[in-house]
Amino acid sequence: MIKPVADRDSAEWWERVSRHEFVIQACDGCGTLRFPARAYCHRCRGREWHWQPVSPTGHVLSWIVTHQPFLPDTRTPYTVVMITLADAPDCVMVGNWESHEEPVAGRPVQASYTYVDEGLSLIGWRPL
Numbered sequence: 836m837i838k839p840v841a842d843r844d845s846a847e848w849w850e851r852v853s854r855h856e857f858v859i860q861a862c863d864g865c866g867t868l869r870f871p872a873r874a875y876c877h878r879c880r881g882r883e884w885h886w887q888p889v890s891p892t893g894h895v896l897s898w899i900v901t902h903q904p905f906l907p908d909t910r911t912p913y914t915v916v917m918i919t920l921a922d923a924p925d926c927v928m929v930g931n932w933e934s935h936e937e938p939v940a941g942r943p944v945q946a947s948y949t950y951v952d953e954g955l956s957l958i959g960w961r962p963l
Contacts, residue, residue: 844871851886861884863883863884893919893921930959934962
């Protein structure tokens with residue numbers, strides 16, 4: 836399995852996900868919620884921010900079903916969904932679809948956590 840590589844902006848987010856905390860960044864200057872993590876606010880250019888807990892729910896925006904195994908031992912087909920967050924509709928998260936049902940645009944979803952190892956959990960999505 837290829838694991839995500841944490842960078843300067845996302846390292847703490849990955850640590851929180853491994854503890855099953857669902858957070859995104861909130862700008863201390865203008866209050867803008869943002870994901871993915873980055874060093875400055877795209878609205879006010881502020882560099883001060885904090886981690887804001889938000890509801891681990893949202894709605895299906897789009898999805899793709901992958902039939903091509905890009906890595907050895909990858910089980911296909913698998914579905915990856917784009918989710919708009921309920922508490923931050925301008926923020927979009929991507930993750931595995933964890934249901935046998937087909938995704939449907941606008942469908943309400945709940946985040947789930949998949950344990951990978953001691954320091955890594957991944958966020959996936961399932962229907963509410």
